[in-house]
Amino acid sequence: MSEQKRIHLIVERQNDNNSSSYTEEFKVPYRSGMNVIAALMEIQRNPKNTKGENVAPVAWESNCLEEICGACMMVINGKPRQACTALIDNLEQPIKLQPARTFPVVRDLVVDRSRMFDALKRVKAWVPIDGTYDLGPGPRMAERDRQWAYELSKCFTCGACVEACPNVNEKTSFIGPFAISQVRLFNTHPTGAMHSHERIEALMGEGGIHECGNSQNCVQVCPKNIPLTTSIAAMNGQVNRYALTSWLRK
Amino acid sequence: MEQQKDFWFRRLHSLMGVIPVSVFLAFHLFVNSTATLGAERYNESVAGIAGLPFLKIIEFLFIFLPLLYHGVYGMYIAFTSGYNAGRYTWFRNQMFVWHRISGVITFIFVVWHLWTTRFSGNAANFDMVAAIVENPVQFWFMIIGVVASAFHLANGLWGFLIHWGVTVGPRSQKISAYAMGGIWLILSAVGVSALLAFKNTLA
Numbered sequence: 001m002s003e004q005k006r007i008h009l010i011v012e013r014q015n016d017n018n019s020s021s022y023t024e025e026f027k028v029p030y031r032s033g034m035n036v037i038a039a040l041m042e043i044q045r046n047p048k049n050t051k052g053e054n055v056a057p058v059a060w061e062s063n064c065l066e067e068i069c070g071a072c073m074m075v076i077n078g079k080p081r082q083a084c085t086a087l088i089d090n091l092e093q094p095i096k097l098q099p100a101r102t103f104p105v106v107r108d109l110v111v112d113r114s115r116m117f118d119a120l121k122r123v124k125a126w127v128p129i130d131g132t133y134d135l136g137p138g139p140r141m142a143e144r145d146r147q148w149a150y151e152l153s154k155c156f157t158c159g160a161c162v163e164a165c166p167n168v169n170e171k172t173s174f175i176g177p178f179a180i181s182q183v184r185l186f187n188t189h190p191t192g193a194m195h196s197h198e199r200i201e202a203l204m205g206e207g208g209i210h211e212c213g214n215s216q217n218c219v220q221v222c223p224k225n226i227p228l229t230t231s232i233a234a235m236n237g238q239v240n241r242y243a244l245t246s247w248l249r250k
Numbered sequence: 251m252e253q254q255k256d257f258w259f260r261r262l263h264s265l266m267g268v269i270p271v272s273v274f275l276a277f278h279l280f281v282n283s284t285a286t287l288g289a290e291r292y293n294e295s296v297a298g299i300a301g302l303p304f305l306k307i308i309e310f311l312f313i314f315l316p317l318l319y320h321g322v323y324g325m326y327i328a329f330t331s332g333y334n335a336g337r338y339t340w341f342r343n344q345m346f347v348w349h350r351i352s353g354v355i356t357f358i359f360v361v362w363h364l365w366t367t368r369f370s371g372n373a374a375n376f377d378m379v380a381a382i383v384e385n386p387v388q389f390w391f392m393i394i395g396v397v398a399s400a401f402h403l404a405n406g407l408w409g410f411l412i413h414w415g416v417t418v419g420p421r422s423q424k425i426s427a428y429a430m431g432g433i434w435l436i437l438s439a440v441g442v443s444a445l446l447a448f449k450n451t452l453a
């Protein structure tokens with residue numbers, strides 16, 4: 001057998017949120033069909049950098065390995081994406097791995113995305129059905145709406161859109177594109193629509209929909225191809241209509 | 251209830267950018283282009299505007315205040331936006347950056363422009379503008395100012411249609427981008443034609 005093919009990885013590492021970052025290079029044995037996660041597992045198996053030093057293995061997050069959980073989002077060759085569907089064969093080498101720095105870094109490629117959970121809580125991205133008695137089946141949804149709403153429901157809170165958005169930065173409090181799209185989803189749901197005004201009010205709050213500057217990076221990076229810019233424009237319409245007319249009804 | 255003042259400030263900024271600021275700019279460039287018909291026709295149209303009733307109040311309420319608000323709040327937006335077009339080079343992200351660059355240029359230009367014309371202490375007429383563009387540096391600054399403000403208007407209109415939920419889908423947003431490109435070229439041509447007319451008569 002000829003000499004083993006190796007994959008060259010450059011990883012931006014960091015011990016914890018307060019320490020400074022550094023890069024470390026690795027060469028791991030290649031197997032066909034490998035993804036970035038498999039390459040990281042190789043480092044874990046044999047944590048030796050290119051200088052031959054034994055180092056702590058690189059930390060990352062992953063779960064489903066089929067682009068359905070969102071956990072493995074990281075910046076690969078400059079773009080935020082899921083590591084599990086980033087196939088080595090399709091990537092230019094050396095492969096550069098970085099944490100999504102729009103979030104606080106926990107360690108190496110692991111980031112803390114709780115701000116996304118907070119945003120979902122703020123906009124009430126759920127359908128409230130709890131009660132003291134059986135509320136019965138909800139109203140039906142038109143098939144025409146169900147089709148596009150299903151696409152929005154594919155969001156797995158990976159944070160790629162938040163990472164790519166220029167208006168998510170230290171100077172603003174923008175909640176991020178995904179949260180706006182989730183409001184559209186739950187305001188379309190026939191039962192969710194019963195609370196649509198609460199979500200709209202939240203989008204008018206601090207860091208809400210008005211922080212969007214239409215750079216449209218979000219729709220480019222979303223791994224689930226969610227029409228984020230369509231959601232934002234549609235919600236702009238809903239929010240403005242509500243804002244401009246609600247006071248007339250008071 | 252959470253604070254919603256940012257929402258209102260932003261929406262007001264967006265609305266004022268179109269009504270009245272963009273409407274005024276288009277009107278202003280169009281009136282200026284009467285300079286291409288000669289000094290006399292230009293002075294006539296300036297006198298026509300100067301003869302409008304309540305001019306000071308109209309100027310202050312419908313031009314000066316909205317322009318000031320849009321400009322100052324726009325500066326705040328430009329300096330709190332993030333910029334990552336180096337990393338994400340997609341067309342819209344580059345436009346996002348150019349919108350802010352053109353906004354800052356327009357802001358500086360408008361301050362200078364008001365200073366050298368409206369608040370210069372001289373009455374506006376053909377010769378006054380001709381004297382300004384006689385200086386090549388000032389001439390080119392005015393060309394840049396006109397093209398940048400026309401860009402900011404056109405691209406701003408593109409964003410306005412999204413901020414007000416008019417162009418919702420990607421296809422309509424693309425069509426509107428082409429239309430706005432056309433508006434940019436037309437307004438720039440109208441504005442530049444006037445500047446050339448002021449410049450050439452002196453030569």
Ligand code: SF4
Nearest residue numbers: 155157158159161222
């Ligand atoms: S909208 Fe797309 S990019 Fe944003 S969090 Fe959801 S899946 Fe990720």
Ligand code: FES
Nearest residue numbers: 063065069070084
């Ligand atoms: S591991 Fe679940 S999306 Fe990649």
